[in-house]
Amino acid sequence: MRFVIVTGMLMMVVALTGCSRDAEREYGVDEAAEDVREQTEKATKDAADIWDRVAGYTAEQSEALVSRLQEAGEDMRARAADWRERAGNSGEDAAERFDKAWDNFQDQLDGAGDATGDAWDETVRRVKSAWDDLKDAYNELRDAD
Numbered sequence: 001m002r003f004v005i006v007t008g009m010l011m012m013v014v015a016l017t018g019c020s021r022d023a024e025r026e027y028g029v030d031e032a033a034e035d036v037r038e039q040t041e042k043a044t045k046d047a048a049d050i051w052d053r054v055a056g057y058t059a060e061q062s063e064a065l066v067s068r069l070q071e072a073g074e075d076m077r078a079r080a081a082d083w084r085e086r087a088g089n090s091g092e093d094a095a096e097r098f099d100k101a102w103d104n105f106q107d108q109l110d111g112a113g114d115a116t117g118d119a120w121d122e123t124v125r126r127v128k129s130a131w132d133d134l135k136d137a138y139n140e141l142r143d144a145d
Contacts, residue, residue, distance in 0.1 A: 059120040066113045069131065073105055076138050083142045091144035094137070101137035105130040 057065040084095045108123075108130040115123035 057124075059115055059117045062112055062115055062120075065124075065127075066109050069112075069127065070109060073102070073109075073131075073134065076134065077102060080138050080141055083138075083144070087141065087144040091141055094141040094144040098134075098137040098141045101130070101134040105134045 053068070080095075080098050084091060084098075087094065105127075108127045112123050112127050
């Protein structure tokens with residue numbers, strides 16, 4: 001009888017240990033998914049915030065504007081590569097749109113570096129439009145996953 005009780009208790013411990021490991025694994029996946037969601041939300045907010053930080057730059061600050069936006073764009077492009085990989089074939093259209101938006105963004109940044117006082121407002125408008133298109137294309141690629 002004692003053997004049966006001890007064996008039963010050991011089986012319960014093994015069963016509970018197995019359940020907790022499954023729960024840990026599941027929690028780990030959920031935790032990782034939440035981490036990805038948080039990083040994506042932060043990246044989207046950072047992308048919006050960068051424009052707020054550079055919007056008031058003048059033509060004399062064009063190098064700083066180009067540098068900051070280039071850095072933010074490169075960061076977005078690196079994250080887009082991850083989303084592109086995750087989306088696979090289902091994200092081909094979104095990936096193509098991102099590539100076109102990236103090329104346009106680069107063209108506008110190149111122009112901003114050469115802009116003078118008279119053309120500055122129009123240049124900034126074009127850069128902002130290209131930045132917004134790039135963000136939209138990034139979000140579309142992210143959501144294709």
